[in-house]
Amino acid sequence: MPTTASSLFSAYASVAGSVMLVRSMANDLLPPPLRSYISSKLSYLFTPLSSITLVIEEYSGAACNQVYQAAEVYLPTINITPSTKSFRVRKTNRQRSISRAMDKNQQVADTFENVNLTWQYTVTENKKYGNTHQFELSFHRKHRDKVIGSYLPYVLARADAIKEDEKVVKLYSSHLCSEYDRSYSKRKWGSVNLEHPSTFDTVAMEPEMKKMIVEDLDRFVRRKEFYKKVGKAWKRGYLLYGPPGTGKSSLIAAMANYLRFDVYDLELSGVQNNSDLRKLLLSTTNRSILVIEDIDCTVDLQNRDNWEDKSQDPTRSTSNKLTLSGLLNFIDGLWSSCGDERIIVFTTNHKDRLDPALLRPGRMDVHIHMSYCTPSGFKVLASNYLDIHEDNPHSLCGEVEGLIKSTEVTPAEVAEELMKSDDADVALGGLVNFLKRKRIESEKSKEEEEARKAKRPKTDHNASDEGEAVE
Ligand SMILES: Nc1ncnc2c1ncn2[C@@H]1O[C@H](COP(=O)(O)OP(=O)(O)OP(=O)(O)O)[C@@H](O)[C@H]1O
Numbered sequence: 001m002p003t004t005a006s007s008l009f010s011a012y013a014s015v016a017g018s019v020m021l022v023r024s025m026a027n028d029l030l031p032p033p034l035r036s037y038i039s040s041k042l043s044y045l046f047t048p049l050s051s052i053t054l055v056i057e058e059y060s061g062a063a064c065n066q067v068y069q070a071a072e073v074y075l076p077t078i079n080i081t082p083s084t085k086s087f088r089v090r091k092t093n094r095q096r097s098i099s100r101a102m103d104k105n106q107q108v109a110d111t112f113e114n115v116n117l118t119w120q121y122t123v124t125e126n127k128k129y130g131n132t133h134q135f136e137l138s139f140h141r142k143h144r145d146k147v148i149g150s151y152l153p154y155v156l157a158r159a160d161a162i163k164e165d166e167k168v169v170k171l172y173s174s175h176l177c178s179e180y181d182r183s184y185s186k187r188k189w190g191s192v193n194l195e196h197p198s199t200f201d202t203v204a205m206e207p208e209m210k211k212m213i214v215e216d217l218d219r220f221v222r223r224k225e226f227y228k229k230v231g232k233a234w235k236r237g238y239l240l241y242g243p244p245g246t247g248k249s250s251l252i253a254a255m256a257n258y259l260r261f262d263v264y265d266l267e268l269s270g271v272q273n274n275s276d277l278r279k280l281l282l283s284t285t286n287r288s289i290l291v292i293e294d295i296d297c298t299v300d301l302q303n304r305d306n307w308e309d310k311s312q313d314p315t316r317s318t319s320n321k322l323t324l325s326g327l328l329n330f331i332d333g334l335w336s337s338c339g340d341e342r343i344i345v346f347t348t349n350h351k352d353r354l355d356p357a358l359l360r361p362g363r364m365d366v367h368i369h370m371s372y373c374t375p376s377g378f379k380v381l382a383s384n385y386l387d388i389h390e391d392n393p394h395s396l397c398g399e400v401e402g403l404i405k406s407t408e409v410t411p412a413e414v415a416e417e418l419m420k421s422d423d424a425d426v427a428l429g430g431l432v433n434f435l436k437r438k439r440i441e442s443e444k445s446k447e448e449e450e451a452r453k454a455k456r457p458k459t460d461h462n463a464s465d466e467g468e469a470v471e
Pocket residue numbers: 202203204205242243244245246247248249250251349370410411412413415
């Protein structure tokens with residue numbers, strides 16, 4: 001009888017069927033080490049002659065195999081083949097949702113530019129040396145170059161993107177470190193998940209400024225090659241200044257959530273000397289935001305006694321007290337040259353009290369003034385808290401906006417009023433009364449201030465300067 005395609009297929013199907021049968025019997029009857037051995041051998045037998053199989057082991061010598069790691073992340077996101085009988089599910093505290101993982105000896109099929117590919121996950125059990133894990137990728141041998149040259153790089157890139165999507169942003173705090181670490185002066189970061197829900201949609205600030213910051217961040221992460229070309233460390237410094245409750249910390253959380261960068265919150269008052277600072281900064285990771293809040297009041301950084309002579313090597317003596325020179329040298333030097341994609345944010349309520357060295361051009365790239373609530377800031381808060389927006393307006397909004405224009409009120413104060421009731425009439429009515437009271441109070445205190453100034457002798461320059469500089 002001549003061999004037809006259909007008879008070949010049916011012969012192949014019956015061999016394949018037998019292989020599946022033997023494999024499932026082996027799974028039921030044999031002890032685990034023998035079972036995985038036979039199963040992996042059968043998978044080779046099952047592979048048609050025109051196919052080729054790439055073996056992707058978990059380790060390459062002592063190092064992790066990145067292709068294996070990428071497959072682990074990528075494969076759960078593609079469709080399960082009808083023959084898949086089991087898969088594993090898991091959720092760690094770093095993951096936002098339940099994820100799938102391939103179970104041993106199971107297969108999934110993928111298609112890439114019209115090439116059909118089959119992945120199989122195998123585990124070879126070995127009590128003495130530990131189990132070995134590998135993926136086997138099979139496809140028609142004519143696609144070998146395409147799979148190695150295009151498909152595997154695609155899997156690597158997809159895995160990076162998936163990991164980025166799943167990433168939970170972490171908040172590392174220098175004051176969360178344990179007593180043990182303190183006593184051995186091994187300064188360490190303690191970490192928790194950054195649960196701050198702030199995003200660029202929920203931060204109340206002028207739309208143009210928001211747009212400017214988002215564009216600046218986008219440009220920064222895009223410009224790896226540019227920074228390399230011009231020989232600059234890939235870092236960016238932001239100074240956020242403004243009165244309490246204007247959203248400086250909220251903006252930092254929005255930046256971190258937008259970029260999915262971890263946040264390192266450095267508590268300078270707990271840092272004893274330059275050497276501590278060095279240890280802390282060197283243990284931060286790439287793609288992170290280092291935050292130093294209230295830079296004007298945490299340490300006496302205006303003390304520049306040692307600035308000139310020690311600035312070359314602020315870490316030379318571990319007994320050195322933390323100095324401004326130590327801090328600035330780190331920003332400019334060591335920390336930035338050994339890391340990539342770093343953002344540093346300083347916040348202050350009093351920009352005028354900062355040492356000019358910190359404000360010098362090139363040190364902090366972007367200065368952002370977070371100020372009192374504006375009508376457009378109020379619109380964002382009204383939408384956040386009461387779901388009031390253009391399509392769902394409220395008659396009191398006009399009055400609130402008028403009052404906000406002429407009153408110094410922080411977004412935190414407005415937010416607090418809006419939170420007092422779910423009923424928009426009640427919450428906005430309360431806000432109107434609050435703003436009116438606030439305006440009367442501020443007019444009264446302005447009058448008192450005027451009266452005090454009029455009584456003051458003319459030579460008292462300092463006090464009047466300070467009064468004007470308050471943001
Ligand atoms: N611009 C804003 N947009 C949205 N919410 C804000 C804004 N400013 C303040 N809030 C609200 O007020 C709270 C306090 O704000 P936040 O901690 O960001 O202020 P801050 O400027 O960092 O204050 P401080 O100078 O005291 O550290 C926030 O949790 C948020 O609910």
